[in-house]
Amino acid sequence: MSYRTACPPSDILNHPTFKIGLIGVLLVNLGTPESTDIIDVRRYLAQFLSDRRVIELNPILWQMILYCFILRTRPQKTSKAYRAIWMKESNESPLRHYTRKGALRLKQRLDPTETTLIVDWAMRYGKPSIGDRMRALQEEGCDRMLIVPLYPQYSASTTGTVIDEVARELLTMRWQPAIRTQPAFYDDPAYVEAIAMCIEKHLSTLDWQPEVILASFHGLPKRYLLSGDPYHCHCLKTGRLLRERLGLNTNTFRLAFQSRFGKEEWLQPYTDEVIAALSHNDGFKRLVVVMPGFVADCVETLEEIGMQGCETFKRAGGTHFSVVPCVNYSEAAINMLETLIIRELCGWWNKC
Numbered sequence: 001m002s003y004r005t006a007c008p009p010s011d012i013l014n015h016p017t018f019k020i021g022l023i024g025v026l027l028v029n030l031g032t033p034e035s036t037d038i039i040d041v042r043r044y045l046a047q048f049l050s051d052r053r054v055i056e057l058n059p060i061l062w063q064m065i066l067y068c069f070i071l072r073t074r075p076q077k078t079s080k081a082y083r084a085i086w087m088k089e090s091n092e093s094p095l096r097h098y099t100r101k102g103a104l105r106l107k108q109r110l111d112p113t114e115t116t117l118i119v120d121w122a123m124r125y126g127k128p129s130i131g132d133r134m135r136a137l138q139e140e141g142c143d144r145m146l147i148v149p150l151y152p153q154y155s156a157s158t159t160g161t162v163i164d165e166v167a168r169e170l171l172t173m174r175w176q177p178a179i180r181t182q183p184a185f186y187d188d189p190a191y192v193e194a195i196a197m198c199i200e201k202h203l204s205t206l207d208w209q210p211e212v213i214l215a216s217f218h219g220l221p222k223r224y225l226l227s228g229d230p231y232h233c234h235c236l237k238t239g240r241l242l243r244e245r246l247g248l249n250t251n252t253f254r255l256a257f258q259s260r261f262g263k264e265e266w267l268q269p270y271t272d273e274v275i276a277a278l279s280h281n282d283g284f285k286r287l288v289v290v291m292p293g294f295v296a297d298c299v300e301t302l303e304e305i306g307m308q309g310c311e312t313f314k315r316a317g318g319t320h321f322s323v324v325p326c327v328n329y330s331e332a333a334i335n336m337l338e339t340l341i342i343r344e345l346c347g348w349w350n351k352c
Contacts (some may be wrong), residue, residue: 019141020033022118023348024177025110025341026133028162029104029150031125032093036082042075048125053161056224078299081155087303096123096274098296099150102329102337109338110351117249117349118142124162131169134177144178144343150192150295153234154184155220182344186234187241190339194332196245200322203288210288210320212252212278215239216305217293219257219266232267238292253277258291259300275309279318286320287313297326 012220033044049055049070055062087097103121113118118140122133137145147166151158163181170176185191199213217235225232236255258271271289278284289309291301301323310321327333346352 006041008025014089018175019139020143022114022141023141023345024134024137024140024142024145025106025117025148026130026137026145026152027099027106027119027121027148028130028339029095029099029121030121030158030298031123032095032298033082033126035091036079036086037110038075038079041079041082042071044126045075046071046080051125051157051161053164054157056221056227074085078110080082081303082101084307085299088256093298095296095298095304098326098328102296102333105329105334106337106341107336109342114140117345124165130162130165130170134166134169135173136329138141138173138175138177142177142350143181144180144348146182146341146348148182148341152295153186153217153231153238153293155231156229157220157222157224158231159184176227180344180348182340182341184230184234185237185340188336188340190336192238192241192245194330195242195290197332198327198330199246199288199290199324206288206322208286208320211284211286212254212288213246213248214271214274214287214289215242215255215270216291216309217252217255217267218300219260219270221262222265222267224275235267242290242292258304271305271309272312275313276316278316279313280316283315283317285318286324287318288322288324290324291326294326296328301326 031044031048034039046066050063052151072277082093085094087094089095093164099121103119107114107119110119118137120133122128122130123129134145147162149159149162154160166179166181170179172210180205190342203210220229220231235257238257239253243250246253256269256271256274260266273291278287289305291305294301306323309323313321328337337348342349342352
């Protein structure tokens, strides 16, 4: 590994020696429980749902609701969902698997010998934590770091909370690395092309043609939009660009929002209601769903849409249902990340 000491030789006793001169690229995804055991799921949900960026309610009242009610019942349901999609061979969730594999492939693409740049990955909630990986990168000699939140569309509850956590970690560091953050890439041509290629590849594997392609994005409470969160607008633009790239119209390519929680109004239309209505009300029998807001497959894509969504559609009268895999660590995904990261490293990395 190529590095140099931060200070010239000194006569001071026990003078510390530091590695510097490398660049760290840290891919950050949402998070995952360590296992499907209820205790691990509860621990993960407690951390996730305690984030005030995620749940913007009175913190004292919310903590009472969270610990007195939600964490007594929801972990059982969530654990069941994770068991349905858990990757038994590697004993990890799909989100961890695809994020880890993606970081490895990206390292091989950018700098396999790690002489100038180190690629690593972390989870906002759960392990490995952002703080742990930032410190590990610093110990390896990274005095500059690019943080890459793997959220194409910006929201305070996703990208925002990643940057919050990075800032909290910087507060504890005596020697802070220089930090850059990857902006939202909801309308970047490299991202739109990667999603379009995954859709086209998946459609080529089917022995039937969909009547409708539904783009399902993770939902947010409507009041987040009214408070100035740009997420809804980012999703709409992603949907439009993807529809235009595929050469479809607003009848054959539609957009909805999934995963709502609680009783307040969320961004609409709701995915589960749209899936049912497409067959029951509109008479469509063949449906493909793509989730452009997720870079890696997870419980929301595989269980909520792939299993529950399929059941909803067929119960309403549909006959053919399929889900487009996320870009995961496909060639399209690595091409996209390489394009985004090289752009953000300009001025830091001599390969730009």
